[in-house]
Amino acid sequence: MSALVEARGLRRVLDGEVPTTLIGGIDMDVNGGEFLAITGPSGSGKSSLLYLLGLLDVPSAGEVTIDGRATSKLDETARARLRLETLGFVFQFHFLLPEFSALENVALPMRALGRLNNDAIRLRSHDLLVSLGLGDHAHKRPDQMSGGQRQRVAIARALANDPKLVLADEPTGNLDTASTAQVISILRAMCGPGSGKSVVVVTHDPALAAQADRRLNIVDGKVSV
Amino acid sequence: MSGMWPLILSIARTHILSRLRQTMVGVFGVAIGVGFSVMMASIMEGSQDDFVRQLVDSLPHISVTDERREPPRQPADQVFEAAEIHGLTTKQLRPGIKNPYAIMAALEGWLPGAVAPSVQAKAVIRFAGRDTAASITGIDPKREPDVSKLSTQIRDGSLDALYKSSNAIILGSGLAKKAGARIGNSVVVTAGTGRALSATVVAISHAGVTQIDENSAYVLIKTAQILAGQTGLVNELRVKARDVMQARAVASRIEAETGYKATSWQEAHEDLLSAFQMRNFIMYTVVSAILMVASFGTYNIISTITHEKTRDIAIMKSLGFPSYVVRRIFVVESMMIGVMGLALGWLLGYLMSYGMAQIEFKSPFMDATRLPIIYAPSHYAIAGAVALTASVIAGFFPARKAAALQPVDIIRGAS
Incomplete structure (x- = not known):
């Protein structure tokens, strides 16, 4: 498997009177089609690493290369475009726009990307919701759905632009057992043969971590062997 | 980028419709500002024109005298x-x-x-x-x-x-x-x-x-x-x-x-006409002040929305919305409030001007008369331009703040 994401010498230090090191020099790869679990104790820097890999945060040093493209010199707009085209995010809290229906939330990244026309966007949004068992909930707003349903809508939204990499930060951290099982199975299925997507999950959940092809344990901002 | 506009408009519309009461407060603020501005301009310029017309009608346009x-x-x-030369009789x-x-x-x-x-x-x-x-x-x-x-x-x-x-x-x-x-x-x-x-x-x-x-x-x-x-x-x-x-x-x-000396009515009343210029300057200053005050209402509303929407902004930016798109969403929201207020303000201004024109005044120095009102498109255009500019400015600062938000800061602090 070739590396979809390469991180070299990645550091993230928060400035301040007493600088805080979140990530203290990490080299890692995420291969195409791989399901990678990032684990570690609370405050170890798992989420910070995920944000750096997802271009949500800018490293203090080092380089993240995504799909062969170095990102350290990209401006904010180019980074946003790369996120839109290549990455999908799922957070612990669903982070759906509350005034929009499930269908509209899923359509949002596609409308921002502008590659499909309105009919095609509507159709794909609906298909994604159906594939995640939410066909009957397409027109409901987030406050009319359960936590598990919202998280599945968030997964559908992450898949909207057919990203090469899905980054999930504690996606099951706020769900009941049944919903957790559903989400794990959906994420796992993304990396199946033929799908080609890579998934990086930050988790405390042993059941989710157990599904990963590989685990990366982070302690104090560094990879722990 | 042109493809982003429908999305920007859609999000902006959803935001302001979901806060209907706040939006209406902002709209009425702008409307009252525009309405009173139009009415004031109609009365002030109407009375000025009426005065000049009376002046011009009652006196010759040009007076040729032996001076x-x-x-x-x-x-x-x-x-x-x-x-x-001294000593000569003139x-x-x-x-x-x-x-x-x-x-x-x-x-x-x-x-x-x-x-x-x-x-x-x-x-x-x-x-x-x-x-x-x-x-x-x-x-x-x-x-x-x-x-x-x-x-x-x-x-x-x-x-x-x-x-x-x-x-x-x-x-x-x-x-x-x-x-x-x-x-x-x-x-x-x-x-x-x-x-x-x-x-x-x-x-x-x-x-x-x-x-x-x-x-x-x-x-x-x-x-x-x-x-x-x-x-x-x-x-x-x-x-x-x-x-x-x-x-x-x-x-x-x-x-x-x-x-012979020929004095035009403008020359004869130069002082009066410059007083009118001064009066107009004061009038437009007051009118602009009214609209600026109204724009503070809009600023407040957009600030509140951006504050309440911090998480949504983080979501949009994490999805890949560039900062300028986020900024435009909130500026457009401000403009929507401005445009709705403007339309309502124009109507209000017209109705108030019309109402004022119906009031009859009696003066011991003149026959009974009504307030001279002018319905000039320029009044509506000026009030509109100032209101819209004020709305854009009112929206720009909260929008810039919103666009500068780092999604990771919000996501880290989310609960």
Whole structure:
């Protein structure tokens, strides 16, 4: 498997009177089609690493290369475009726009990307919701759905632009057992043969971590062997 | 980027519709600002135009008098070109415009308008033992209707009635009332020169302005010349230009051709017109202030929305919305509030202006009148432009703050 994401010498230090090191020099790869679990104790820097890999945060040093493209010199707009085209995010809290229906939330990244026309966007949004068992909930707003349903809508939204990499930060951290099982199975299925997507999950959940092809344990901002 | 606009509009619309009450407060704020601005401008400019119109209508557009811009040179000055000559008796010039009918004939060859002569004299009108001071104007009844509204202001009788008797006089309504004279009465007119004659009241005029009606009386040119002791001379040629705004240029040409001082209405009221400019400046400053205050309401609302939407902004940015798109969403929201307020404000402004125009005012100095209102598109355009600009500015700062948010800061702190 070739590396979809390469991180070299990645550091993230928060400035301040007493600088805080979140990530203290990490080299890692995420291969195409791989399901990678990032684990570690609370405050170890798992989420910070995920944000750096997802271009949500800018490293203090080092380089993240995504799909062969170095990102350290990209401006904010180019980074946003790369996120839109290549990455999908799922957070612990669903982070759906509350005034929009499930269908509209899923359509949002596609409308921002502008590659499909309105009919095609509507159709794909609906298909994604159906594939995640939410066909009957397409027109409901987030406050009319359960936590598990919202998280599945968030997964559908992450898949909207057919990203090469899905980054999930504690996606099951706020769900009941049944919903957790559903989400794990959906994420796992993304990396199946033929799908080609890579998934990086930050988790405390042993059941989710157990599904990963590989685990990366982070302690104090560094990879722990 | 053009593909982003439907999305920007859709998100902006959803945001402001989901906060309908706040939105309506902002909309009404802008609407009231725009409405009052339009109404104020309508009244202020309406009253100004009305005042200028009355000024222009009641006075000649151009007044040609026997004055000179420079004092005439004495004959000795002209002959000897000396710097200073002592001990010579100065030549006495008779006041008045000489050969007025010849000058008028020459002017009528090119003048874009009409011209009429007049003679002014101060006099006392005695009737039934009562003396009343009056300003006598000698007029040519055939030419007068072309340069003034006197013929339309005659209540009883007519302008041509001045020809009916040898010494006929038209009294202003207030003057007739003060003197107690009526049509057909004979009054004695004594001029400042001491000359007196008996005149028959043939008509009553009413200009609607107390000062004019209580002081003015009109006689034939010849009668006024006798009273003023200036046979063959007139004091003034009054010109009514077809285009009021051309009066200054026409006056300048008359002055060049006749040598007499020609004063346009603009020159005569230069101080008043500059006072109007000052008044307009103050008016537009106040109007802008009203709209700025209204824009603070919009600023508040957009600030509140951006504050409440911090998480949504983080979501959009994490999905890949560039900062400028986020900024535009909130500026567009502000503009939507501005545009809705503007439309409502225009309607409000029109209705308030219309309502004000229906109110009747009574003044002891003028006939009953209504507020002069002007419905000028420029008022609506200026109020609209200021309101929209204020809305954009009001939205820009919260929008810039929103766009500068780092999604990771919000996501880290989410619970």
